[in-house]
Amino acid sequence: MVLDDLGSSLRGTLDTLQGKSRLSEDDVEEIVKEIQRSLLSADVDVSLVMELSDAIETRALEEEPPGGTTARDHVLKIVYEELVDLVGDSTELPLESQTILLAGLQGSGKTTSAAKMAWWFSKKGLRPAVIQTDTFRPGAYDQAKQMCERAEVEFYGDPDGEDPVQIARDGLEATADADVHIVDTAGRHALEDDLIAEIEAIETAVDPDRSLLVLDAAIGQGAKEQARQFERSIGIEGVVITKLDGTAKGGGALTAVNETDSSIAFLGTGETVQDIERFEPSGFISRLLGMGDLKQLSERVERAMAETGGEDEDWDPEDLLEGSFTLKDMQKQMETMNKMGPLDQVMDMIPGMGGGMMDQLPDDAMDVTQNRMRDFEVAMDSMTDEELENPRIIGQSRVERIVRGSGIEEETVRELLEQHKMMERTISQFQGMGDGDMQRMMKKLEQGGGGGGLGGMMGGGKGPFG
Amino acid sequence: MFDGLKDKLNDFRKDVEETTEKDSDAAADASDATATDAATGTPAADDAADAAATVDATSGPAEESDTDASAADESDPSTFQRAKAFATGRVIIEEEDLEDPLWNLEMALLESDVEMSVAEEILDTVRETMLGETRKQVETTGELVEEALHDALLDVIAVGQFDFEERIAEADKPVTIVFTGVNGVGKTTSIAKLSEWLADRGYSSVLANGDTYRAGANEQIREHADRLDRKLISHEQGGDPAAVIYDGLEYAKANDVDVVLGDTAGRLHTSDDLMSQLEKIDRVVDPDLTLFVDEAVAGQDAVTRAEEFNEAAEIDGTILTKADADSSGGAAISIAYVTGKPILFLGTGQGYDDIERFDPERLVDRLLGADET
Ligand SMILES: Nc1nc2c(ncn2[C@@H]2O[C@H](COP(=O)(O)OP(=O)(O)OP(=O)(O)O)[C@@H](O)[C@H]2O)c(=O)[nH]1
Ligand SMILES: Nc1nc2c(ncn2[C@@H]2O[C@H](COP(=O)(O)OP(=O)(O)OP(=O)(O)O)[C@@H](O)[C@H]2O)c(=O)[nH]1
Numbered sequence: 001m002v003l004d005d006l007g008s009s010l011r012g013t014l015d016t017l018q019g020k021s022r023l024s025e026d027d028v029e030e031i032v033k034e035i036q037r038s039l040l041s042a043d044v045d046v047s048l049v050m051e052l053s054d055a056i057e058t059r060a061l062e063e064e065p066p067g068g069t070t071a072r073d074h075v076l077k078i079v080y081e082e083l084v085d086l087v088g089d090s091t092e093l094p095l096e097s098q099t100i101l102l103a104g105l106q107g108s109g110k111t112t113s114a115a116k117m118a119w120w121f122s123k124k125g126l127r128p129a130v131i132q133t134d135t136f137r138p139g140a141y142d143q144a145k146q147m148c149e150r151a152e153v154e155f156y157g158d159p160d161g162e163d164p165v166q167i168a169r170d171g172l173e174a175t176a177d178a179d180v181h182i183v184d185t186a187g188r189h190a191l192e193d194d195l196i197a198e199i200e201a202i203e204t205a206v207d208p209d210r211s212l213l214v215l216d217a218a219i220g221q222g223a224k225e226q227a228r229q230f231e232r233s234i235g236i237e238g239v240v241i242t243k244l245d246g247t248a249k250g251g252g253a254l255t256a257v258n259e260t261d262s263s264i265a266f267l268g269t270g271e272t273v274q275d276i277e278r279f280e281p282s283g284f285i286s287r288l289l290g291m292g293d294l295k296q297l298s299e300r301v302e303r304a305m306a307e308t309g310g311e312d313e314d315w316d317p318e319d320l321l322e323g324s325f326t327l328k329d330m331q332k333q334m335e336t337m338n339k340m341g342p343l344d345q346v347m348d349m350i351p352g353m354g355g356g357m358m359d360q361l362p363d364d365a366m367d368v369t370q371n372r373m374r375d376f377e378v379a380m381d382s383m384t385d386e387e388l389e390n391p392r393i394i395g396q397s398r399v400e401r402i403v404r405g406s407g408i409e410e411e412t413v414r415e416l417l418e419q420h421k422m423m424e425r426t427i428s429q430f431q432g433m434g435d436g437d438m439q440r441m442m443k444k445l446e447q448g449g450g451g452g453g454l455g456g457m458m459g460g461g462k463g464p465f466g
Numbered sequence: 467m468f469d470g471l472k473d474k475l476n477d478f479r480k481d482v483e484e485t486t487e488k489d490s491d492a493a494a495d496a497s498d499a500t501a502t503d504a505a506t507g508t509p510a511a512d513d514a515a516d517a518a519a520t521v522d523a524t525s526g527p528a529e530e531s532d533t534d535a536s537a538a539d540e541s542d543p544s545t546f547q548r549a550k551a552f553a554t555g556r557v558i559i560e561e562e563d564l565e566d567p568l569w570n571l572e573m574a575l576l577e578s579d580v581e582m583s584v585a586e587e588i589l590d591t592v593r594e595t596m597l598g599e600t601r602k603q604v605e606t607t608g609e610l611v612e613e614a615l616h617d618a619l620l621d622v623i624a625v626g627q628f629d630f631e632e633r634i635a636e637a638d639k640p641v642t643i644v645f646t647g648v649n650g651v652g653k654t655t656s657i658a659k660l661s662e663w664l665a666d667r668g669y670s671s672v673l674a675n676g677d678t679y680r681a682g683a684n685e686q687i688r689e690h691a692d693r694l695d696r697k698l699i700s701h702e703q704g705g706d707p708a709a710v711i712y713d714g715l716e717y718a719k720a721n722d723v724d725v726v727l728g729d730t731a732g733r734l735h736t737s738d739d740l741m742s743q744l745e746k747i748d749r750v751v752d753p754d755l756t757l758f759v760d761e762a763v764a765g766q767d768a769v770t771r772a773e774e775f776n777e778a779a780e781i782d783g784t785i786l787t788k789a790d791a792d793s794s795g796g797a798a799i800s801i802a803y804v805t806g807k808p809i810l811f812l813g814t815g816q817g818y819d820d821i822e823r824f825d826p827e828r829l830v831d832r833l834l835g836a837d838e839t
């Protein structure tokens with residue numbers, strides 16, 4: 001997702017400072033070089049990188065770390081402040097009547113984003129309409145129309161029209177009843193003078209409340225010049241970054257935000273109309289600060305895995321995503337989690353699970369969870385290998401035997417089997433997926449609350465731990 | 467395209483010349499300095515005194531050079547070598563002389579969207595060439611830099627070039643070409659352009675729309691086909707992409723068409739589902755050529771996706787679109803480098819004629835051309 005790769009590579013750099021309480025000039029120089037590298041490989045504009053790193057270097061050398069602060073935290077804070085200063089809050093979008101003009105390079109994702117944004121506004125209870133003014137690209141009318149059908153929002157276009165300005169005017173009139181007008185335009189780049197003049201004319205006719213620049217996450221150093229030109233001709237109030245479901249880091253958007261003195265409005269994360277998110281600076285901030293520290297988590301996991309794996313050679317965590325998920329796997333998973341440290345600390349390191357989510361849980365949720373896990377372990381110790389490998393064979397008589405053997409209540413043993421089933425179901429859904437598919441899946445889980453996995457373990461009130 | 471890089475490369479050339487000139491001055495200074503040492507009887511200074519004497523005897527510039535000895539580091543052992551080299555009219559380029567100019571060159575390459583690891587490889591080549599060979603040569607530093615850069619860039623960018631037209635001419639007909647790449651880079655438009663390019667050279671083609679996914683995809687390619695008066699094979703949305711292209715091939719066989727141009731839906735390499743669909747298309751259709759399409763405006767990510775697409779359905783070459791929108795062109799260098807496959811065409815606009823054969827030699831010459839400053 002946007003900028004969190006950036007965040008994690010920065011954190012990697014900063015980890016080298018761990019334990020130090022003072023920074024030498026060499027330390028700072030080293031760290032600044034690394035910061036430059038990570039920003040540059042995220043496509044942030046070279047001169048902007050130099051500006052940022054100069055500011056960071058100066059501050060790191062000049063500012064005295066407040067008492068009790070480690071050098072790492074001090075630099076982290078400076079890096080964070082400089083970046084946040086640059087990114088700012090997400091573009092303000094009042095939930096009221098407004099007209100939004102979309103502009104950007106050919107193929108950057110304007111038409112798709114227009115439908116997505118309309119979908120987003122409709123979910124907020126407003127009535128949106130998309131107006132397609134692209135008279136140039138073959139199939140542009142049909143594309144926008146079909147996307148709007150999928151988003152179930154109003155659409156206006158004229159397949160035979162030749163004048164985008166006229167279509168824009170007619171469209172605004174024809175969709176006067178809608179609250180939010182989203183005007184899509186043909187793709188164009190900074191060097192196409194005639195097309196730049198055209199969008200200036202559209203802008204004048206439409207008189208939008210805000211114009212958004214739609215940028216592909218993969219755009220390179222050209223982002224600066226493009227953003228500058230669009231800013232000059234129509235004025236840019238916000239940036240939409242698309243195709244963030246890929247591997248591009250979206251640093252070009254930082255450049256554009258800087259160049260247009262604007263902010264990030266939306267993120268595009270897929271081809272369907274639901275694949276849109278508002279930019280959340282706070283999420284970005286906490287990730288950047290290492291609150292959702294996946295890297296640290298994965299290191300701990302790896303260490304714990306190495307320990308667990310040493311005892312049992314034929315168990316490979318990778319199997320989880322391939323073969324079937326047995327009770328044995330669940331046992332290993334729980335052992336691993338225990339070795340990582342207190343559960344609440346582990347949870348805190350999982351993005352999306354720390355902070356807010358932890359606050360929503362009852363105070364004793366962690367203790368309850370940990371006790372349950374201990375009971376589960378005891379119960380599993382009383383199971384035969386055959387039962388662990390193939391839980392389906394555990395019928396009433398076996399349950400009774402396990403209860404007798406382990407001294408754990410029957411209800412708990414049943415909950416264990418139920419929990420296993422849920423996790424098995426979740427994991428089978430993840431099998432054979434790539435990052436992009438996984439992301440979509442996660443979102444579905446978030447939206448539909450599919451249970452299972454760690455989230456299921458947590459119970460959230462109604463699961464076995466509630 | 468590439469104007470940005472050109473300017474920066476010129477800067478680099480000047481940088482190195484300046485640094486090494488300064489060094490020559492310093493060497494001259496150093497020889498003066500060591501000569502002074504010799505006078506005071508420092509044992510190690512004999513050689514240096516010789517060197518200094520030679521400098522005085524054989525070369526003019528030493529007399530003009532500043533005699534302020536404080537600029538030179540007297541304890542630096544390379545002082546002798548520098549002095550000797552200077553005496554014989556050579557310039558030694560040392561690691562430290564290159565450090566700043568190479569850093570600037572790296573920035574220049576990054577500013578031109580060359581991917582970081584690729585830029586580093588290029589720098590390594592330049593560094594090695596310059597360090598290794600300067601000692602033997604008598605050319606000016608500028609020439610050396612130019613040569614090192616020229617070779618390094620050409621090495622990368624000229625990889626695997628072949629004559630596309632000849633390939634088409636010689637292949638058994640029909641020739642099937644499948645176009646792959648991420649979303650919105652210009653696959654469909656490039657197909658329309660290439661169909662026209664082929665027609666200009668006397669080859670007929672049929673378009674097959676393997677994009678059975680995106681909204682408006684059928685309408686888009688249909689309009690291109692209508693305008694160009696080409697046959698289009700397409701199925702309903704949601705159909706099997708491999709089957710469409712296969713039908714295109716059947717049509718071409720039955721109707722003596724030379725080339726099948728098979729489109730595919732844009733996809734990101736992070737989706738395993740869509741990438742394995744691409745593998746399937748590749749397996750079922752077994753195209754004669756697979757062309758990877760990417761855009762010149764792409765930054766560092768160009769390398770990752772080129773690698774992934776090449777992995778899923780091995781490519782034979784790349785079409786780099788939207789070159790009209792971007793003056794840096796580093797994506798060409800990155801993609802050619804990681805795939806080891808040639809850049810074949812540049813897309814230079816939205817018109818059907820806006821397609822050019824990519825010529826690496828011309829490009830590098832233009833980049834480093836002596837006529838430009
Ligand atoms: N994976 C992914 N694909 C996207 C995203 N946004 C847009 N796309 C795809 O990118 C391609 C181009 O999107 P369009 O919406 O047609 O782009 P555009 O800016 O309207 O293009 P022009 O009108 O030709 O300038 C299409 O294949 C879209 O499906 C995204 O967030 N993720
Ligand atoms: N300026 C410029 N625009 C181009 C070039 N090639 C394609 N385009 C434009 O880029 C946009 C996307 O082109 P498409 O051909 O639809 O791209 P695609 O890769 O087929 O897109 P998907 O099928 O959605 O993945 C269109 O607006 C094209 O007109 C080029 O060389 N220069």
Ligand SMILES: [Mg+2]
Nearest residue numbers: 110111134140
């Ligand atoms: Mg569009």
Ligand SMILES: [Mg+2]
Nearest residue numbers: 653654677732
């Ligand atoms: Mg297409």
